[in-house]
Amino acid sequence: MFGGFTLEELGSIFAMQAFSGLILFSVFLLMALGLAIIFGQMGVINMAHGEFMILGAYMTYLTSNVFEQYVPLLFSAYFFVAMAIAFVVSGALGLAVEWLLIRRLYARPLDTLLATWGLSLIMQQAFRSIFGAREVGVQLPNWMMGSLPVTDTIDVQINGLFVMGLTLVITGIVALLLFRSRWGLQVRAVVTNRTMSGAVGIDTRRVDRLTFGLGCGIAGVAGSAFTMIGSTGPTAGQLYIVDTFLVVVFGGAQSLLGTIASALTISQSQSTLEFFLSGSMAKVLTLLIVIGLLMLRPQGLFVLKVRR
Amino acid sequence: MPAAITNKRNLELIGFALIALLILVVLPLALDIFRLNLVGKYLTYAFVAVGLVLCWGHTGILSLGQGVFFGLGGYCMAMFLKLEASSPANTKIQSTPGIPDFMDWNQITELPFFWVPFKSFPFTLIAVIAVPAFFAFVLSAAMFKRRVGGVYFAIITQALAAVMTILIIGQQGYTGGINGITDLRTLLGWDIRTDGAKYILYFVCCLCLLGTMFLARFVLTSKLGRILVAVRDKEDRVRFSGYDVANFKIFIFCLASAIAAIGGAMFTLQVGFMSPSFVGIVPSIEMVIFCAVGGRHSLVGAVVGTLLVNWGKTLFSESFPELWLFAMGGLFIAVVLAFPRGLAGLVTDQMIPFISKLMSRSRAASEQANAQPAPAE
Numbered sequence: 001m002f003g004g005f006t007l008e009e010l011g012s013i014f015a016m017q018a019f020s021g022l023i024l025f026s027v028f029l030l031m032a033l034g035l036a037i038i039f040g041q042m043g044v045i046n047m048a049h050g051e052f053m054i055l056g057a058y059m060t061y062l063t064s065n066v067f068e069q070y071v072p073l074l075f076s077a078y079f080f081v082a083m084a085i086a087f088v089v090s091g092a093l094g095l096a097v098e099w100l101l102i103r104r105l106y107a108r109p110l111d112t113l114l115a116t117w118g119l120s121l122i123m124q125q126a127f128r129s130i131f132g133a134r135e136v137g138v139q140l141p142n143w144m145m146g147s148l149p150v151t152d153t154i155d156v157q158i159n160g161l162f163v164m165g166l167t168l169v170i171t172g173i174v175a176l177l178l179f180r181s182r183w184g185l186q187v188r189a190v191v192t193n194r195t196m197s198g199a200v201g202i203d204t205r206r207v208d209r210l211t212f213g214l215g216c217g218i219a220g221v222a223g224s225a226f227t228m229i230g231s232t233g234p235t236a237g238q239l240y241i242v243d244t245f246l247v248v249v250f251g252g253a254q255s256l257l258g259t260i261a262s263a264l265t266i267s268q269s270q271s272t273l274e275f276f277l278s279g280s281m282a283k284v285l286t287l288l289i290v291i292g293l294l295m296l297r298p299q300g301l302f303v304l305k306v307r308r
Numbered sequence: 309m310p311a312a313i314t315n316k317r318n319l320e321l322i323g324f325a326l327i328a329l330l331i332l333v334v335l336p337l338a339l340d341i342f343r344l345n346l347v348g349k350y351l352t353y354a355f356v357a358v359g360l361v362l363c364w365g366h367t368g369i370l371s372l373g374q375g376v377f378f379g380l381g382g383y384c385m386a387m388f389l390k391l392e393a394s395s396p397a398n399t400k401i402q403s404t405p406g407i408p409d410f411m412d413w414n415q416i417t418e419l420p421f422f423w424v425p426f427k428s429f430p431f432t433l434i435a436v437i438a439v440p441a442f443f444a445f446v447l448s449a450a451m452f453k454r455r456v457g458g459v460y461f462a463i464i465t466q467a468l469a470a471v472m473t474i475l476i477i478g479q480q481g482y483t484g485g486i487n488g489i490t491d492l493r494t495l496l497g498w499d500i501r502t503d504g505a506k507y508i509l510y511f512v513c514c515l516c517l518l519g520t521m522f523l524a525r526f527v528l529t530s531k532l533g534r535i536l537v538a539v540r541d542k543e544d545r546v547r548f549s550g551y552d553v554a555n556f557k558i559f560i561f562c563l564a565s566a567i568a569a570i571g572g573a574m575f576t577l578q579v580g581f582m583s584p585s586f587v588g589i590v591p592s593i594e595m596v597i598f599c600a601v602g603g604r605h606s607l608v609g610a611v612v613g614t615l616l617v618n619w620g621k622t623l624f625s626e627s628f629p630e631l632w633l634f635a636m637g638g639l640f641i642a643v644v645l646a647f648p649r650g651l652a653g654l655v656t657d658q659m660i661p662f663i664s665k666l667m668s669r670s671r672a673a674s675e676q677a678n679a680q681p682a683p684a685e
Contacts, residue, residue: 114640126634
């Protein structure tokens with residue numbers, strides 16, 4: 001399969017594929033971050049996570065249209081406003097969903113899966129009724145278009161770089177929140193031992209609600225970033241949900257580091273294989289490798305040592 | 309008399325009898341062949357739901373990949389029918405006569421090796437059950453021996469459903485791609501597209517379903533069934549009592565998959581094609597929902613749930629296609645929140661106590677009337 005390429009060409013192929021793998025990694029990581037803190041802390045399987053992401057994407061689409069029509073001067077900065085709106089809207093919906101639905105199901109993790117699947121169907125149909133069944137794309141501001149030539153054969157897209165930078169920032173914020181804030185301390189306590197945390201006075205319900213809201217908000221931001229590299233349709237969220245779940249499970253559900261590592265592994269193997277095999281076979285092979293590895297390490301790459 | 313009705317075992321048998329009456333007598337008399345064929349299609353999903361009652365309701369293994377096994381069974385049957393439909397005489401306009409048409413379109417000139425055994429009908433009948441069961445065995449043995457369970461198992465089966473769909477769609481030359489295996493005509497020379505054949509296949513499907521339900525009931529009422537429930541409720545305690553929990557889970561998962569596969573084969577026969585749209589994540593989860601709506605602990609409930617949800621889906625999507633997804637989503641949430649034991653749970657928890665209360669009250673009243681003769685004397 002390496003036949004017909006010179007060493008130099010192979011080098012640039014790998015570099016280009018690694019770069020597009022990094023963009024995929026950024027989207028995976030952004031989606032998986034929200035899912036991992038929800039699944040890791042609360043044990044809730046949020047099948048509607050993809051739809052929260054698409055909600056963020058549609059918010060970005062709306063914001064870009066509004067800016068284009070009313071304040072074209074500020075169009076180059078619309079993206080930052082859009083991200084904030086996406087975060088707030090998805091997060092608020094997440095809080096509402098937690099209050100109406102999820103908090104009644106904490107003892108039954110498999111049932112949250114069914115209920116949130118129902119929610120995802122409702123959200124999909126709502127998107128379809130409001131925004132139409134066709135895929136929509138956003139107009140990128142000028143400074144995000146184009147690419148930087150690194151060598152003669154390697155280019156990097158600026159919007160890709162932007163998405164990666166964004167992912168770094170958000171991951172950093174989440175890490176800070178988890179490991180340096182009071183809320184993060186409470187979250188980690190609840191993950192380790194829910195009953196005991198409740199006994200020492202942590203309001204576990206409040207922690208849960210905030211976690212769910214934050215997770216959904218991050219999904220919204222992920223959707224916002226997603227609009228820069230792909231178009232958005234009502235059912236786009238479902239395409240990513242399986243990959244994201246595998247990222248979370250493969251990394252070890254309660255470990256931030258594990259999520260990052262597994263998102264990197266999965267996205268890189270996917271994008272490298274994609275060049276040599278067809279896209280669908282690359283995906284099949286990647287998923288099978290992950291499933292195989294999970295059989296060797298059922299708890300994921302990084303296991304949190306917890307006494308139960 | 310109230311005791312006879314409220315007794316759980318009798319109740320289940322009454323349910324079985326009512327189901328049999330409904331699908332064997334009432335529906336064939338009430339519906340034309342087009343609608344009856346639709347009901348037959350729903351009943352093939354009911355096989356999957358019955359399997360899910362075994363592995364999810366009673367053993368606590370939620371599989372989000374039952375569509376894979378349904379599809380494997382269906383594809384095995386479809387491969388046999390397709391080979392029969394593409395005899396050299398039927399396909400003489402192709403560049404290589406004697407192979408299925410989609411292979412010819414994809415420049416494949418020789419029958420792939422895994423298609424060859426499907427020329428034999430006995431082999432196909434065995435493969436319909438054996439291939440999915442073997443697949444389920446490999447998967448579940450690898451998982452349960454390593455003590456991967458619960459949510460993790462659900463997610464991995466879901467990933468497998470995704471893999472399976474991608475694989476079928478990607479390997480168009482071997483599988484027919486996204487269109488699936490279509491244009492199936494005869495079964496051993498018997499035209500399956502005529503109305504008469506559809507009636508016969510419907511009844512065969514019903515009888516198979518009733519047979520599977522009795523098999524499932526036999527498993528559940530046996531000692532094995534009680535161990536399975538114990539595994540669901542407190543797996544560790546069963547393990548500490550000296551049972552090898554993994555073996556029980558592997559067995560029940562394979563059984564559920566084989567049952568789903570029979571459904572798939574009946575689907576292919578009645579509907580006349582098989583495609584990846586019945587294999588992936590969405591159909592798999594829908595089948596779980598059928599089971600949940602009817603009641604995940606009740607065999608009768610699962611069948612009734614499947615019929616009701618599908619009937620509602622057809623009815624709704626004919627007249628209000630927009631509303632259907634809202635209704636379906638709302639239904640899931642309502643079922644999970646309000647009655648997690650499904651329709652069957654409503655019957656056993658609400659209706660039966662109500663009836664027996666009414667009956668005991670009327671009996672008490674009549675006893676009172678007997679015990680105290682009118683004071684007029």
